[in-house]
Every structure is written in structure tokens, then in C-alpha cells.
Amino acid sequence: MRNRCVAAQLEDTMFRRRLEIFRLFGFPIRVDLSWLIILFLVTYSLAAGFFPSNHPGLPVSAYWAMGFVAAMGLFASVLFHELAHSLVARHYSIQIDGITLFIFGGVAEMREESPSPKVEFLVAVVGPIASLILAATFLFLSRWGSSLEWNRSLLWIFYYLGIMNGILGIFNLVPAFPLDGGRVFRSILWAIKRDYLWATKVSAIIGQGFGWLLVGWGAVSIVRGSPMDGLWLVLIGFFLKQASSRSLEQVKIQRQLEKIPVSEILDTNELHFGPHDRLVDVFSQLEHRRIHTQYPIVREGNLVGFLPIMKVHALKDPGWEYREVKEFIDTDIDIVALSQGANAWQAFQKMRNRGLSSLYILEGDQHLKGWVTMEKILNRLKLT
């Protein structure tokens, strides 16, 4: 049961309600709706607390404006931090799906794990370094600007951003996985013992411990009369604890699937069609079966393309039944095929990244050996 849940979680995307707002260096930048909550909370706490107590005598509207500018500056800083991770990852050919800002900060969504300890170390460490550089820059500006008698509201915003980036950089260096420091720590363990699973386990245990520590600290703060700060710590603690156990499960699953060659989970009796089959026959064969995202089109035992079911479903023209499969064929077989030497983890990743329910396993360049389905892989996980 436990494995099934994890597998389902793996299929889940973390953020369901997000919007792309712009692109930066080719990376889509998205905000999750939960980010609006934190934008409001940060603006509010600055406008009602930090700025009036440090820089008194301004009208309320000025504090709200300062709060908003500082909050946006904070999120631009988070973006800068994530961008640093993303650019280094891209330099090492790790694919980045984009950067998402959400209630607990930001995340650069990497499609795959780092190929080596060195790459993991560099990708992870550059984020906190970026934040610490920003911290130094903003603190310098706030001091230098003050000697030049710049606008005091602006100086307070710089000061706030300097402190916050400092906190962000240092917090992320704590060796608690999946924080950046935890990844740095894992990469060092990985380099020493050459055992990725063990390195992940050790750093995930520290991650969970740190998560619980934050929860405990938050609970104490609530009892001592700071309910908002306390609640925030409790939430971040739970989030970290969850994220570290989830990453650990993911690595365990990866290790498990890597040991299964696709030849072991191959189906050979699944449906396939020829280029000249009519759609009416296709659909009559699909009835009462589990529908896949696409079906292989085969000529003389060779995979020549695939039929994306969504494309056919979208068609409402009269007479569609008698049209031929070849009109809808997609011939880019790299999208749906894997060589017979691959393992179940590679199949799983390819299906997940492309949103497919099945893949075709090829012998040589084109000869179709059989199918691998997501269902079968998930069942395998349930069994072991």
C-alpha cells in the first residue's frame, strides 16, 4: 500500500494551480496561486510592522507602497537564487522545466538528478552563494546610500532585502535535505562512498530531523506568544519533513526500477494498427479496453509512427470513421520508443515527462518488440 501511494505521488505534479508569467533566459517563470498569499503576508507585515517601527512618521499609504516594493524585491531575489541553480544545471545539460514561486519560496524544477557528485555540488551551492552576494550588495547599498543621503525609504528597503537575502543564503546552507545545503552534503557523501542511495538516506534523515526541529521551535514560539511566527515555522518544518521523505522514497523507487530491464516487463500481445486501417475499425477494437495515450503504427513488424488518440478524438468532421490512420500518424518515433537495453526507470521517466501511458520497445532501429505500460511499472512497484 505504501509503495502504491508513493508511486501515485510520483505521478503527481507538485503544483496544480500555477500560471506562467514570463520567460527568463528561456526558462518559463511561473507562480503558484499560494504565492499570492505569501506576497500579501509579507507586504502586510512590512507595512504594518517593520517599516513603521524603523522609519516612523510616514502616511499609511507610503508604508504599503514600501511593503509592496520590498516584497516584490524579495521575490525577485528568490528568482535570482533559483536562476543561479537553473543556469548552472543547464550548463551541465540537466533539463529545467522552469522556475516556480510558491508559498515557501521558489523551486527550479529539474527533470533529472545530477549525473555526478561534482555537478550536484555546483548546482546546489550556487543558490546560497547568489543569495549571499545579493545580501552583501543590498547591505552595501544601504550604507553607501546613507552616506550620500539617498531617500531613507529606499535605504530601508535595501536594508530589509540585505537582511532577508542573508537569512535566505544561510538557511539554505543548513545541511538538511532537500535544502541546498542538504544537497551539498549529499554530494560530498556521494563522492566519498560512491553510493547515491546511502548518501540520500543520511542527508534525508538530517532533513527530517531539521524539519521536526523547526516544528518544535514553532510550537514553543506559539506558546510564548508569537503565534504568527510560530505557525510559520511549524508549516515550514512540516513542508521540509515531507519533502525530504518524499525525495528519499523517490530515490528508493529509482534504484528499484533501475534493476528491472524493460525486457522483463514487456507486453507483446497489445494492439497495434497499420497505416491503412480505418478509424472506425480502430475504435471498434479499442472498445472495452483501457485506452492509451497513443497506439503504435506498424508496417512489416517495424514501428513507423504512432496514433495520438487525443488528435483523433478532437476530430468531429462527418465521415471521420472512414478516414485512414495514416492521416493522423505522428512519425517522430523517438517520442514513444525506447531501445530494448533500457531499464524500467528510463521507461518510467520518459512516460512521466511526456505524459504517456505506454512506450514501445525497439530491437535495432525500428523493429517493434513490445510495449511497456505505466500501469505495469506501478504494479511492479506495488509487488516489491
Ligand SMILES: [Zn+2]
Ligand atoms: Zn536553492
